[in-house]
Amino acid sequence: MKGTELRELVSAAxxxxxxxxxxxxxxxxxxxxxGCVEFVNISEPDAVSDVHREFxxxxxxxxxxxxxxxxxxxxxxxxxxxxxxxxxxxGIEIAKEASSQGRKDADRVVVAGSVGPLRVRLxxxxxxxxxxxxxxxxxxxxxxxxxxxxxxxxxTQSDLNEMREALRAARSVSxxxxxxxxxxxxxxRTLLGSTPDHVAKRLVDLGADAIxxxxxxxxxxxxxxxxxxxxxxxxVPLVAMPNAGGPTRVGExxxxxxxxxxxxxxxxxxxxxxASIIGGCCGTGPEHIRAMAKALAEPRQLHIDLLGAQPAxxxxxxxxxxxxxxxxxxxxxFVVCVEMDPPRSTAIARLLxxxxxxxxxxxxxxxxxxxxxxxxxxxxWAPARLIQEVVGLETVLHFPVRGRNLLRIQGDLLAAHAxxxxxxxxxxxxPTRIGDYPAATGNVDVVPTGLVxxxxxxxxxxxDQAGSSIGEPTSFxxxxxxxxxxxxxxxxxxxxxxxxxxxxxxxxSQAVFSADTLRTFRKAYEERHGRxxxxxxxxxxPLVTARxxxxxxxxxxxxSISEDIRVRMARAGEEEEAEGLAIAVELARxxxxxAAGIYLMPAFSRYDLAAEVVEAVKAxxxx
Numbered sequence: 001m002k003g004t005e006l007r008e009l010v011s012a013a014x015x016x017x018x019x020x021x022x023x024x025x026x027x028x029x030x031x032x033x034x035g036c037v038e039f040v041n042i043s044e045p046d047a048v049s050d051v052h053r054e055f056x057x058x059x060x061x062x063x064x065x066x067x068x069x070x071x072x073x074x075x076x077x078x079x080x081x082x083x084x085x086x087x088x089x090x091g092i093e094i095a096k097e098a099s100s101q102g103r104k105d106a107d108r109v110v111v112a113g114s115v116g117p118l119r120v121r122l123x124x125x126x127x128x129x130x131x132x133x134x135x136x137x138x139x140x141x142x143x144x145x146x147x148x149x150x151x152x153x154x155x156t157q158s159d160l161n162e163m164r165e166a167l168r169a170a171r172s173v174s175x176x177x178x179x180x181x182x183x184x185x186x187x188x189r190t191l192l193g194s195t196p197d198h199v200a201k202r203l204v205d206l207g208a209d210a211i212x213x214x215x216x217x218x219x220x221x222x223x224x225x226x227x228x229x230x231x232x233x234x235x236v237p238l239v240a241m242p243n244a245g246g247p248t249r250v251g252e253x254x255x256x257x258x259x260x261x262x263x264x265x266x267x268x269x270x271x272x273x274x275a276s277i278i279g280g281c282c283g284t285g286p287e288h289i290r291a292m293a294k295a296l297a298e299p300r301q302l303h304i305d306l307l308g309a310q311p312a313x314x315x316x317x318x319x320x321x322x323x324x325x326x327x328x329x330x331x332x333x334f335v336v337c338v339e340m341d342p343p344r345s346t347a348i349a350r351l352l353x354x355x356x357x358x359x360x361x362x363x364x365x366x367x368x369x370x371x372x373x374x375x376x377x378x379x380x381w382a383p384a385r386l387i388q389e390v391v392g393l394e395t396v397l398h399f400p401v402r403g404r405n406l407l408r409i410q411g412d413l414l415a416a417h418a419x420x421x422x423x424x425x426x427x428x429x430x431p432t433r434i435g436d437y438p439a440a441t442g443n444v445d446v447v448p449t450g451l452v453x454x455x456x457x458x459x460x461x462x463x464d465q466a467g468s469s470i471g472e473p474t475s476f477x478x479x480x481x482x483x484x485x486x487x488x489x490x491x492x493x494x495x496x497x498x499x500x501x502x503x504x505x506x507x508x509s510q511a512v513f514s515a516d517t518l519r520t521f522r523k524a525y526e527e528r529h530g531r532x533x534x535x536x537x538x539x540x541x542p543l544v545t546a547r548x549x550x551x552x553x554x555x556x557x558x559x560s561i562s563e564d565i566r567v568r569m570a571r572a573g574e575e576e577e578a579e580g581l582a583i584a585v586e587l588a589r590x591x592x593x594x595a596a597g598i599y600l601m602p603a604f605s606r607y608d609l610a611a612e613v614v615e616a617v618k619a620x621x622x623x
Contacts, residue, residue, distance in 0.1 A: 001110065001150045003209035006177035010210070010237050010276035014296060015110070017062040017241060017279025018055035019289050025051065027285075036078040038070040041090040048091075052098035058286040059293030061109055062277065063099050064153055067091040068116040071140045073128075077119075085143050088113075092147035112153040112179070113144030115166060122161050123608040125192075125353040130165050137169035145174040153179045155241075156215050156281075158191035158349070160202055167206045179277070180208040181239050183215040184225055185349075193347025196225045197232035204233045212239025215281045218258055219245075219266035226273035240275040242266075244283030258283070264291030271296070323422040324394045325365050326477040329506055329535040335597030336614050337396060337508070337537050339367045340387075341605070342378040351383055352390055354607035359393040361611035362618035365423065366391075367508070367599065370398035373430055385419045396479065397421045399451070400429025406445045410464050413455065417474045425479045425508060426451050449495075449502040452478050456503030480504040482536065483558060484512055484521040493525045500534055507534055508599045511541035511552075513561045513583075515590040522594065535596035540588060542613055543580030544603050546570040581609060585616040592620075 001009075009015060022037045030047045031037050040048055048066050055063055069075070070087045080087070092113060099109035118136055120128045141152055152174070154166045163180055170178050182190055182199050189195055194202075196213070203211045211233070213225045222242040229238060245258035263280065270278050278296075280288050328335050338358050343351055355366050366387050368380040384395040397416055401409065416424070426448045446454065454465055455476050462473035480499040486492035496507070512518065518538055525532045543549045543561075546569040553561040565583055572579035588598050598617065602610035 001177050002175060003177045006151060006179075006209050007237055009110075014271055014275070015062050015277045016059050016289065016293055016296065017239075017277055018052075018060040018064060019280040019284035019286065020282050021048070021051055021064065021066050022068070023283055024054075024285060036069070036075070036080060038066055038068065038075070038087050038091065039078065039080055039083075041066055041087050041094060042083065045090065045094050048094050049098040052095055053101070054286040055289055056099050056109055058290040060279070060289055062112060062279070063095055063109055064112045064114040064155075065091040065095040065144070065149065066114070067140070067144060068114045068155070069119065071115075071118055072136050073118045073120045074116075084140070088140055088143040089147040092144055092149050096148055110150045111148070112151045113141065113147075113149030115140060115144070115152060115154045115170075116156050117158070117162060121353050121357055122159060122165075124604070124606045125350050125608070126357050127608045127611055130161065133162060134165040134169045134172075137166045138173050141170050142173040145176055149176065151177040151179060151209075153181070155179075155181045156183045157181070158183055160190075160192070160194055160199065163199075163203065164206055167203075167208060171207065177209045178207075179210045179212075179239060181212045181214040181241060184213060184217075184221065186217055186221075187346065188221065188225060188228075189347055191349035192353070193343070193345060193350065196228035200229035200232045200236075204236055210237035210239055210277060212241070212275065212277070214239070214241035215243055217245070218242050219263065219269070223266070223269050223273050226270065226275055230274040237277065238273075238275045239277040240270040240273070241277075241279045241281045242284075243281045244288065258288075260285075260287040260291035263288040264295040267292040267295040323475070323477040325396065325423050326505070328364060329596050333364075333597075334592055334617075335364045335535075335537060336362065336600065336617055337365045337367050337597060338363045338600045338602065338607075338610055338614065339369060340383070340602075340607075341369045341372055342380050342383045344375070344377050346378070348378075348383060348386060352386060354605070355387045355391045355393060357607050357611050358614060359391050361614040363393065363600075363611075363614050364597070365394045365396055367396040367425060368398060370400050371430070381416060381419060381421065384421050388420060394423065395421060396423040396425050399424045399426050401426070401446050401448055401451055402429030402431070402444050404445065405443065406465065409446055409451065409454075410459075413459055413474065413476070414470065417476070422475055423477050423479070424455070425481070426455075426504075427481045448480060449498050452480060452499060452504050453502040477505055478503060479506040479508060482507040482509050482521075484509045484517045484538070485558060485560060489521070489524050490528070492521075493528050496525065496534070497529045504534065506596065507536045509536060509539040510558055511539040511601060513559075513565055513587065515587060515594060518591055518594050537597040537599040538591045538595045539599045539601060540584050540613070541601045541603060542584040542606075542609055543569055543576075544606065544609070545576050545580075546572070548580075548603060577609070581612050581616075584613050588613065588617045589620055 025031050052063050067088050072081050075081045075084055095111045122128050122133055152170050157163045180203050213222050219242045222240050368384045370380045384397045387395050428448055455478050459474040464470055482496050483492050522532055549561055549566050549569045552559045569576055600610050
């Protein structure tokens with residue numbers, strides 16, 4: 001079926017699709033929550049066929065083959081990559097056989113090849129290249145089309161980059177009609193922060209024949225999203241395939257609250273919002289589809305009062321476990337800390353995806369910046385807390401003193417501790433005049449050494465600056481900044497000595513590009529103040545291009561890159577990115593004997609490149 005045929009079909013009458021294959025198979029005990037639903041095409045094909053027939057009997061005129069996760073990446077996680085072709089082919093065959101049994105040509109059911117997300121992260125937030133993603137999609141889609149899929153349905157997508165590669169892959173192997181549906185979080189954005197209107201415009205520009213929303217939170221939200229999409233793109237076939245409400249997990253079972261009757265009432269709302277293909281996603285069974293078919297045949301007016309969201313439960317009052325960073329540094333383990341900047345919006349998923357990539361590579365901790373370069377960004381408390389909660393990786397919270405009076409500083413310390421954040425990186429903070437709001441005040445009530453002393457001598461002993469009790473003592477592990485290549489070496493050594501005397505327990509340095517920088521500083525410090533026992537994590541900034549190297553050397557104060565390194569980058573040509581990684585890994589290995597760890601600063605949010613450095617450093621440590 002070509003795109004023009006699909007548009008003609010849905011212009012004549014709304015097309016009722018099916019519901020959730022995975023939900024049905026899990027409910028019947030055919031596969032568990034963590035199993036490979038698509039392998040059931042091989043292991044128990046009759047069960048898949050039964051589900052298809054039940055949806056068709058309920059009124060579905062479009063069914064999706066059980067091929068959602070049958071791509072090389074997902075199947076390899078189950079050890080099934082060698083059966084990719086068989087699983088996809090059988091999925092289409094079963095769907096076509098089940099939907100055509102006992103039916104005349106006039107009752108023909110459209111069979112869609114379901115293509116879900118790859119379940120890996122694309123660069124720069126992950127380590128899979130766009131080309132590799134496109135190849136994986138092309139591989140699956142070509143099999144589906146050859147097996148007889150009438151259309152290709154790319155669904156449950158949250159990354160516009162991935163949607164683009166999937167569409168390109170589909171167009172490269174076939175000219176069948178393509179539907180693309182995205183999934184949205186409770187704030188009506190994709191996980192990576194895209195709005196419905198932006199998604200709609202991009203998908204239409206990329207050549208999708210029909211677009212819309214599937215999965216997500218439920219029917220009410222889908223109506224809102226369809227309204228936004230219709231306003232953005234006008235007369236394009238829209239798709240509504242909501243979950244049966246927001247899921248709730250009880251033990252080993254997932255429950256979806258929306259009833260078939262509720263779905264039936266919303267069927268007409270979907271049409272009014274512009275949808276021409278309607279069905280259900282997770283939690284929707286044949287009864288939901290039957291109710292929608294009845295509602296579409298007998299129009300009714302909907303009058304429903306929607307309940308507001310319930311407030312979240314409060315944070316736990318339990319005292320968190322001691323910091324892992326402290327124990328690692330004190331035991332002599334070489335620590336890898338990676339810096340991440342919060343987003344300039346409320347969307348947090350990209351940062352969490354990058355943090356997960358770094359955690360998978362072996363990073364020990366994530367350092368979350370606070371308004372770097374005096375640019376407006378989300379407060380680092382939220383990302384720091386979410387990284388610990390969602391990714392399971394301990395964080396270090398930047399805590400600048402600039403712009404905070406003494407009252408706010410102490411309140412912020414209590415808040416950070418209540419959120420389970422124990423590692424603090426106390427710094428002065430960038431001057432506001434260089435950032436987004438140069439007129440903003442940047443007063444400093446307490447200098448970094450004073451704050452370090454306040455934490456050690458007061459908060460960590462259960463009192464505030466005035467000596468009043470704060471209840472349980474805090475258990476902060478406090479670090480400071482150090483410049484290993486200062487213009488005034490004597491002044492920097494004196495300042496570091498003052499920070500150590502105030503109670504600093506580790507230090508993060510600015511980026512360096514030679515191990516000699518650390519050696520020179522250490523020698524100068526020890527000549528003046530005695531042995532330097534402070535745990536120093538040396539700043540590493542992987543170079544991305546030769547131009548990047550020249551910019552840092554010529555325009556960033558305090559950064560000096562040797563001519564040898566700049567020549568290496570210039571001579572690398574098309575391999576300059578790989579050369580920059582090699583230089584960073586070489587330096588990390590060279591400072592192992594001199595430093596407690598490295599403080600990795602990914603340029604341009606290239607967390608995929610940072611992960612390469614982390615893996616190489618960890619491999620060296622384990623070797």
